[in-house]
Amino acid sequence: MSVALEDQARFEAEDCAALVLASFACRSCLKAPDLITLTGAPGSRLATSKCAACGAMNRVSMSDTQAFKLWTLQRGNTFVHFAPQHW
Numbered sequence: 502m503s504v505a506l507e508d509q510a511r512f513e514a515e516d517c518a519a520l521v522l523a524s525f526a527c528r529s530c531l532k533a534p535d536l537i538t539l540t541g542a543p544g545s546r547l548a549t550s551k552c553a554a555c556g557a558m559n560r561v562s563m564s565d566t567q568a569f570k571l572w573t574l575q576r577g578n579t580f581v582h583f584a585p586q587h588w
């Protein structure tokens with residue numbers, strides 16, 4: 502079973518890493534993602550992650566500021582991949 506779940510990123514640029522990464526937890530089972538793929542044009546960034554535990558596709562749209570925050574913070578075990586063909 503695979504479902505696609507969409508949300509809007511809720512963190513702010515000044516939030517700590519743990520809070521930012523919580524925005525990308527699986528909407529279905531709350532597992533933290535291993536990999537986040539960031540795509541989209543400036544102003545409409547879209548972070549996609551596939552849950553390793555339940556297979557749900559989680560999509561989180563965000564602003565450029567939030568995307569930059571995601572890219573620069575200490576991400577622990579979560580890898581953030583930028584897909585350059587979409588920039």
Ligand SMILES: [Zn+2]
Pocket residue numbers: 527528529530531532552553554555556557
């Ligand atoms: Zn899940």
